[in-house]
Amino acid sequence: MVKKVVKEFQVEYIQVMDEQGKVDEKLMPKLTDAQIKELYEKMILVRAFDEKALNMQRQGRIGSYLEVKGQEASQVGSVFNLKDSDWMFPMYRSSGALIARKHPIHQLFLYWGGDERGLKAPEKINNFPIAIPVGTQTAHGAGAGWAAELKGESKVSMVFFGDGATSKSEFHTGLNFAGVFNAHTIFVCENNQFAISTPITRQTHAETIAQKAIAYGIKGIQVDGNDIFAVYKVAKQAIADARKGKPTLIEAFTYRMSHHSTSDDATKYRSDKEVKEWAKKDPILRLEKYMKSKKLLTDTYKKQVAKKAKALIEAEVKKYEKYPAQEQDEIFSAMFKKMTPELEEQYKEYKEVL
Numbered sequence: 001m002v003k004k005v006v007k008e009f010q011v012e013y014i015q016v017m018d019e020q021g022k023v024d025e026k027l028m029p030k031l032t033d034a035q036i037k038e039l040y041e042k043m044i045l046v047r048a049f050d051e052k053a054l055n056m057q058r059q060g061r062i063g064s065y066l067e068v069k070g071q072e073a074s075q076v077g078s079v080f081n082l083k084d085s086d087w088m089f090p091m092y093r094s095s096g097a098l099i100a101r102k103h104p105i106h107q108l109f110l111y112w113g114g115d116e117r118g119l120k121a122p123e124k125i126n127n128f129p130i131a132i133p134v135g136t137q138t139a140h141g142a143g144a145g146w147a148a149e150l151k152g153e154s155k156v157s158m159v160f161f162g163d164g165a166t167s168k169s170e171f172h173t174g175l176n177f178a179g180v181f182n183a184h185t186i187f188v189c190e191n192n193q194f195a196i197s198t199p200i201t202r203q204t205h206a207e208t209i210a211q212k213a214i215a216y217g218i219k220g221i222q223v224d225g226n227d228i229f230a231v232y233k234v235a236k237q238a239i240a241d242a243r244k245g246k247p248t249l250i251e252a253f254t255y256r257m258s259h260h261s262t263s264d265d266a267t268k269y270r271s272d273k274e275v276k277e278w279a280k281k282d283p284i285l286r287l288e289k290y291m292k293s294k295k296l297l298t299d300t301y302k303k304q305v306a307k308k309a310k311a312l313i314e315a316e317v318k319k320y321e322k323y324p325a326q327e328q329d330e331i332f333s334a335m336f337k338k339m340t341p342e343l344e345e346q347y348k349e350y351k352e353v354l
């Protein structure tokens with residue numbers, strides 16, 4: 001007889017700091033004042049980059065851009081405890097994670113300006129190139145996490161993707177593979193409620209994305225993605241577990257405060273009321289409320305941080321705009337140390353045509 005298993009697909013939901021910036025002291029992770037300030041400064045830098053990138057696109061100085069706005073906590077908090085030698089697999093909306101992982105900002109402008117040299121990771125920092133195809137990176141992240149297990153390393157891989165990606169086969173392949181092979185992988189799904197115009201209710205009939213982990217025998221946890229302390233806490237634990245071969249799926253419950261991309265108009269498919277409601281949950285405002293209550297945020301400090309971020313971004317814009325133009329041949333030489341036979345053939349043909 002088939003045994004009927006009736007079980008709620010319950011996963012934990014973690015929130016440490018509420019919308020008023022009040023924290024639950026029992027859940028609050030141990031962080032020094034300096035670390036809290038570091039988290040804050042990184043989030044401000046990401047927001048400043050985001051605003052500049054949007055303006056640059058509107059002015060025709062970069063080609064296109066996908067904003068992070070609203071997701072700064074879920075990205076900065078997730079990568080905070082990674083080591084440089086750990087792998088990070090970003091998607092197109094991961095500028096926040098990349099900046100927090102020391103990816104040079106002028107290179108991000110280069111990339112969004114259509115120059116692939118923008119993707120070259122700094123030496124000794126294992127940032128993978130940005131994935132534009134939705135979801136492919138989830139399988140790559142599982143593979144890198146498996147490599148660490150096979151080599152007996154404690155290295156981990158952290159992979160970012162959206163709610164839309166959970167309908168792609170690579171998401172399921174990646175999670176299944178990670179569970180079976182003890183991949184050192186942390187899957188961070190930023191559930192920002194939309195995949196372009198498709199709302200989460202049309203993406204999945206499941207109550208949470210995190211519960212999908214149960215089917216693959218790995219841990220799934222939902223976290224308030226606009227709460228930097230909760231994200232930090234959950235990611236820290238997931239990183240520690242992944243080092244020992246235990247993968248986790250984190251669902252960072254958040255909101256895309258911007259349009260999907262610079263070629264989208266979100267007013268066509270979502271209400272002003274909803275956007276305003278979520279604006280109140282802005283992860284930066286929330287952290288500021290907390291810091292004010294702890295006397296960590298004076299007006300002078302706040303202004304200093306904003307000014308420093310702006311100055312850095314402006315300097316990086318200058319670097320980008322002065323960057324020597326790409327040699328035409330680099331289209332062929334950029335990707336591989338040694339060109340593949342097919343590429344070499346195409347290169348020859350291209351030279352002949354020239």
Ligand SMILES: Cc1ncc(C[n+]2csc(CCOP(=O)(O)OP(=O)(O)O)c2C)c(N)n1
Binds near residue numbers: 132163166194
């Ligand atoms: C394989 C593939 N199919 C379709 C697209 C077009 N596309 C770009 S973004 C996007 C929505 C993805 O939404 P989600 O995964 O929730 O991430 P978000 O953009 O909300 O961060 C789609 C369908 C694509 N880039 N790749």
